[in-house]
Amino acid sequence: MGDFRFFDHIADVGMEITADSAADLFITAGKGLMEWIGSPPSTRAVHKSTVNVAADDMDSLLVAWLQELLYRFYHLHSYLMDASAFDLDMDHLTVKAVLQEKIWEESLSHNYREVKAVTYHQLKIERYGPRWRASVILDI
Amino acid sequence: MVPAGAPRSFWIFDVPGGCPMELTKIHQYLWEIPRTGNMLVPGRVYATPELLADSKSDESLAQVRNVAHLPGIVKYSLAMPDIHWGYGFPIGGVAAMRPSDGVISPGGVSYDINCGVRLLATQIVYDEIKAHIPRIVTRLFQSIPAGVGSSGAIPRLSRADQKRILEKGARWAIEQGYGSPEDIEYTEEGGCLEGAEAEEVSEKAKERGSTQAGTLGSGNHFLEVDVVEEVYLPDVAAAYGLESGTLAFSIHSGSRGLGYQVCDDFLSVMGKAMRRYGIQIPDRQLACAPIESPEGRRYLAAMAAAANFAWANRQVMMGLVQRTLLEALNISPRELGFRLVYDVCHNIAKFERHLVDGKAETLCVHRKGATRAFPPGSDQIPAAYQNWGQPVLIPGDMGTASYVLVGTAQAMEETFGTSCHGAGRVQSRTQALKMGAGRDLFEEMSQRGVKVMATGRRTVAEEMPEAYKNIHSVVDAIVMAGISRKVARLRPVGVVKG
Numbered sequence: 001m002g003d004f005r006f007f008d009h010i011a012d013v014g015m016e017i018t019a020d021s022a023a024d025l026f027i028t029a030g031k032g033l034m035e036w037i038g039s040p041p042s043t044r045a046v047h048k049s050t051v052n053v054a055a056d057d058m059d060s061l062l063v064a065w066l067q068e069l070l071y072r073f074y075h076l077h078s079y080l081m082d083a084s085a086f087d088l089d090m091d092h093l094t095v096k097a098v099l100q101e102k103i104w105e106e107s108l109s110h111n112y113r114e115v116k117a118v119t120y121h122q123l124k125i126e127r128y129g130p131r132w133r134a135s136v137i138l139d140i
Numbered sequence: 141m142v143p144a145g146a147p148r149s150f151w152i153f154d155v156p157g158g159c160p161m162e163l164t165k166i167h168q169y170l171w172e173i174p175r176t177g178n179m180l181v182p183g184r185v186y187a188t189p190e191l192l193a194d195s196k197s198d199e200s201l202a203q204v205r206n207v208a209h210l211p212g213i214v215k216y217s218l219a220m221p222d223i224h225w226g227y228g229f230p231i232g233g234v235a236a237m238r239p240s241d242g243v244i245s246p247g248g249v250s251y252d253i254n255c256g257v258r259l260l261a262t263q264i265v266y267d268e269i270k271a272h273i274p275r276i277v278t279r280l281f282q283s284i285p286a287g288v289g290s291s292g293a294i295p296r297l298s299r300a301d302q303k304r305i306l307e308k309g310a311r312w313a314i315e316q317g318y319g320s321p322e323d324i325e326y327t328e329e330g331g332c333l334e335g336a337e338a339e340e341v342s343e344k345a346k347e348r349g350s351t352q353a354g355t356l357g358s359g360n361h362f363l364e365v366d367v368v369e370e371v372y373l374p375d376v377a378a379a380y381g382l383e384s385g386t387l388a389f390s391i392h393s394g395s396r397g398l399g400y401q402v403c404d405d406f407l408s409v410m411g412k413a414m415r416r417y418g419i420q421i422p423d424r425q426l427a428c429a430p431i432e433s434p435e436g437r438r439y440l441a442a443m444a445a446a447a448n449f450a451w452a453n454r455q456v457m458m459g460l461v462q463r464t465l466l467e468a469l470n471i472s473p474r475e476l477g478f479r480l481v482y483d484v485c486h487n488i489a490k491f492e493r494h495l496v497d498g499k500a501e502t503l504c505v506h507r508k509g510a511t512r513a514f515p516p517g518s519d520q521i522p523a524a525y526q527n528w529g530q531p532v533l534i535p536g537d538m539g540t541a542s543y544v545l546v547g548t549a550q551a552m553e554e555t556f557g558t559s560c561h562g563a564g565r566v567q568s569r570t571q572a573l574k575m576g577a578g579r580d581l582f583e584e585m586s587q588r589g590v591k592v593m594a595t596g597r598r599t600v601a602e603e604m605p606e607a608y609k610n611i612h613s614v615v616d617a618i619v620m621a622g623i624s625r626k627v628a629r630l631r632p633v634g635v636v637k638g
Contacts, residue, residue: 011225011565011568011569071348075347107289110287111596
């Protein structure tokens with residue numbers, strides 16, 4: 001089970017994530033990102049969709065995964081609730097996952113916050129003992 | 141102005157997380173970071189000691205030093221007085237690269253490609269319509285989509301229009317009926333950066349932009365109703381159409397989700413390019429590629445397309461402001477006297493001619509949170525401004541003031557014709573939220589004579605005046621350094637925020 005906390009950054013916000021596995025780290029980071037943006041929409045239905053993300057290194061893979069979630073939120077109006085069948089291949093640097101998302105049709109609520117991008121600024125992914133830790137700065 | 145031959149002194153600066161940095165005082169408003177290690181040029185920061193002290197708590201000075209490592213950089217890695225911590229480049233950072241051996245870095249442009257400011261003058265006298273300001277602000281708030289993910293100012297762009305908007309910029313918006321053809325003359329680069337290629341913009345980026353043309357967005361973006369409160373250079377102000385006591389409107393926005401996506405797409409491309417070309421840099425967010433490489437050329441084509449989207453975005457909003465004012469005030473266009481003073485971009489990389497060691501060279505100038513400030517006589521500015529120089533638009537926080545400056549010949553010599561871009565944050569958003577807790581900021585702003593309308597209270601708290609540096613100090617620093625001259629000061633009386 002992973003955990004996350006937000007920390008201050010001059011014009012933006014940082015997120016520190018800890019988890020028992022690299023896969024859980026990614027899922028937890030995704031949930032943290034969603035929490036920063038706002039609460040889940042009230043719609044009841046949860047849809048499943050499959051995503052594939054690839055990159056050249058672990059840092060880029062985490063950024064690409066979170067950027068995919070941003071795109072899905074702001075453009076497809078899909079709020080990540082959870083992810084299953086999460087296959088993080090650290091050799092080939094790919095993520096395949098089934099996302100459980102709440103999808104809504106109407107305009108984006110003004111209660112949500114804007115995240116412009118997930119940055120590489122001070123990005124860190126590390127293993128400490130049996131657990132994993134990452135920190136990432138969101139450009140808001 | 142700066143006294144000639146002023147004695148130099150040193151200031152040892154503790155940079156968070158790094159070695160102490162020694163700054164050399166060139167004069168009261170200019171500090172140099174000496175070239176050390178693998179820096180290719182020194183760094184130079186325009187600031188008063190007080191403004192410089194604001195940088196102590198962050199890593200912006202270290203970022204000036206990092207930028208000095210980029211291949212092909214010429215003269216200095218520069219920073220303006222509104223410097224603060226960015227990603228890769230500091231906000232307020234300027235760097236010019238030789239195309240032959242230099243690099244292009246998306247981190248030197250920012251995620252919000254061609255974020256910029258458009259200033260609109262009117263001949264409406266504030267004192268005569270003061271009572272109507274709340275109604276005007278309300279109508280503007282209703283007309284111009286603002287806030288996170290704002291959309292719907294115009295119908296979803298067709299595939300053909302997506303291509304046209306990316307390759308024609310502000311001209312596309314004028315063809316759709318927003319503004320008039322003469323607006324092109326008063327927009328930096330004519331509202332269309334050469335070399336834009338819609339094909340280099342990813343489908344995701346196009347999708348993100350498809351409903352966002354003519355929208356303000358959120359964060360520090362705004363539409364402001366101002367009064368021209370003080371005129372410092374009457375001849376220049378008259379040429380710009382700015383008369384004391386009249387109403388003006390400022391639009392601050394950029395390329396929205398489309399630009400964010402372009403930047404993100406190319407950070408990944410640049411990461412691979414650096415390995416291919418063996419480029420070593422101290423910060424991954426400075427990822428770059430040689431300007432003349434396929435990767436560099438592709439980014440420049442996509443960045444230009446995103447910049448054109450931003451100009452179209454501001455052009456559409458200008459048209460919406462004009463229509464709203466005509467309806468709200470029930471007056472004729474002649475009575476309104478609406479005209480574009482100028483539109484500047486402050487997140488961009490462009491090819492420009494500058495003198496290097498007395499010889500004119502074409503350079504790729506990165507400006508990230510910095511404004512082009514060309515002097516009188518430049519062939520890059522409108523004919524009507526040739527005798528005076530380019531308007532430089534410097535918005536402050538929403539409760540204090542904004543400035544109109546003009547470029548100088550000294551800026552061309554020292555800063556590649558560049559000035560500051562705004563006040564610059566001193567408080568994080570969280571700090572601002574804490575400071576704003578329990579306060580009615582809408583009422584406080586109202587007490588200061590500013591009618592604020594926003595999609596959420598949180599944005600207003602995050603953007604409260606105390607969160608920013610003192611705009612007067614920032615402008616005084618750049619003026620005293622000889623980089624710009626003050627033309628007019630504007631006082632906000634109404635603000636629309638996302």
